[in-house]
Amino acid sequence: MPRKPQQERAKATVAAIVDAGLIVLAREGPAATTTRRIAEVAGIGVGSLYEYFDNREAIHQAMVDRLGTDAAAAIRPMIPELVRMSVRDASLAVLRRARQFLEQDEGRYLHCIRYMTSLVRGFPLRALQSVLSELATQYLIRHPEMARARNLPAMTYVFINGGIYTVIRHLSEEVPSISFDELAQALADMVAFCMQGSLAPLDAPAAAGGDVRPR
Amino acid sequence: MPRKPQQERAKATVAAIVDAGLIVLAREGPAATTTRRIAEVAGIGVGSLYEYFDNREAIHQAMVDRLGTDAAAAIRPMIPELVRMSVRDASLAVLRRARQFLEQDEGRYLHCIRYMTSLVRGFPLRALQSVLSELATQYLIRHPEMARARNLPAMTYVFINGGIYTVIRHLSEEVPSISFDELAQALADMVAFCMQGSLAPLDAPAAAGGDVRPR
DNA sequence: TCAAGTGTTCGGATTCAATTCGGATCAGCC
DNA sequence: GGCTGATCCGAATTGAATCCGAACACTTGA
Structure with a gap:
């Protein structure tokens, strides 16, 4: 159940996730672009990924x-x-x-x-x-x-x-x-x-x- | 450690794996194209997939x-x-x-x-x-x-x-x-x-x- | 024909990433 | 402060990918 980010910090989180995804993908390749790693680089918990994205695929889509x-x-x-x-x-x-x-x-x-x-x-x-x-x-x-x-x-x-x-x-x-x-x-x-x-x-x-x- | 198929039945197995991959992908989509399902449709055990292919990616490559x-x-x-x-x-x-x-x-x-x-x-x-x-x-x-x-x-x-x-x-x-x-x-x-x-x-x-x- | 040696098959056990979920924390409002 | 919804978290669950050692099949050559 993905929701829309309403508060500022939530918008920042969403942006951080997409940024982290692009950074990890560019630097470490697709195999390393796991949900854990994205969350780690974004500086958030894994669970937070799923607040705004249905699944990993949705994160990839956002990156594209x-x-x-x-x-x-x-x-x-x-x-x-x-x-x-x-x-x-x-x-x-x-x-x-x-x-x-x-x-x-x-x-x-x-x-x-x-x-x-x-x-x-x-x-x-x-x-x-x-x-x-x-x-x-x-x-x-x-x-x-x-x-x-x-x-x-x-x-x-x-x-x-x-x-x-x-x-x-x-x-x-x-x-x-x-x-x-x-x-x-x-x-x-x-x-x-x-x-x-x-x-x-x-x-x-x-x-x-x-x-x-x-x- | 993938090996080359030497006997006839082994070649048939390799062909069956690639066929099964194409059939499952065409009929059931990419999400259903798991190693289990490919093995099932090919009529072989999961373990056999790894005799001739390093990993799932190699099977995909063979399909392409x-x-x-x-x-x-x-x-x-x-x-x-x-x-x-x-x-x-x-x-x-x-x-x-x-x-x-x-x-x-x-x-x-x-x-x-x-x-x-x-x-x-x-x-x-x-x-x-x-x-x-x-x-x-x-x-x-x-x-x-x-x-x-x-x-x-x-x-x-x-x-x-x-x-x-x-x-x-x-x-x-x-x-x-x-x-x-x-x-x-x-x-x-x-x-x-x-x-x-x-x-x-x-x-x-x-x-x-x-x-x-x-x- | 048999036995050794190699090729082939198998599927349960292991590993690891994706996803869930219940609770902790935070921001805004009365 | 006390309340409510938004946000964040990470241990637990789920399931697919892969490994591995035992079992089976084929070939060879005596």
Whole structure:
């Protein structure tokens, strides 16, 4: 029976639990991220964990939510500048900011994110997805001619979801076959190529490799 | 101390364990996929699990490997046909085959794949990645003019990794915001657009939305 | 065919993390 | 102070993962 923290100290406790979870996960790995250890690092008793969380899974969920919210907060203020850039430059700027965000605090979030995919089913960074959707919307408002692009909702879906999880996967790899900068550059190029291709008239000259027009 | 199965019955036991794991995971979910239950469904004693697997995690890993191998086996025979298609059609064909593969046996693999991402860290479908790399290589041999494409290794990385995990994520979503067919169509279009854009001469006319040329 | 030696199976005993629960403590209010 | 609900606590309980030594099955070679 989880309750809502009402008093200040209770809110502090909840925050301490999520903080402790992230700290332990980053420093000691998923095997060490037990309820006892979280409580120990948070400086509270084990029983207190269950005052505000149904179970360990709920704590993990809160940790993921925190990461998503923080990431979103890092990107959101950039939106006004981003909409004034080209799609390629905007994509690149977002990817660079994401990397910077993940590497702050001695890579705490970077370490966490590597384990979180196996901690929480689906690993939904809702807040981050939401901010990137907002960015896409703002970008289209500023560049209405791009709304002509064919299949835009599906492509946006792939840009956002595919982008987030491709980056996470890359950062989780033991021995990446390409560097982060190469990945970021490729992703930014690809977003630009897709917008370009999707906006081109259907009777545009096809490149080598057969018919590249949709449908 | 895990050993290699030497006798036939031991190999059968190992296979039964992996099968049972996949069956239980698909039918009863991750919470029910305990060592006891796997042993029960496999028709063996709990102790036998540890003859060939270090721990439960190793069993999960074997389940993931099995899925990756089976998926790869479903795609590999298509390579000779695929290399004769356009990139778009080939991409679409691979995506359709993947879906068909996942839906066979009443969606057993589909159910499994939804949980596996949280069962095994990194969820590496090595065999599948390997087959798709092979496909890319064969495609380039057959279409040498495409090797001119800028940044090809990084783009291929994104096609393969991004493609696999975007599809998996989509199939894992409770309420997908787009249908699988829309996703497949968009991915195939995007691969085509990227190849087209990447092969286009650098001084090609830029589409709306600013400079879309790399670097 | 038998016996030794190795591979295989088994399931009760052990270990340890997750969760519960009843009571102690604290904050705000009369 | 005395009351009430919120908060905190940690020993006890529960159940899954793992271990281990005995029992059983197969292979070999005499």
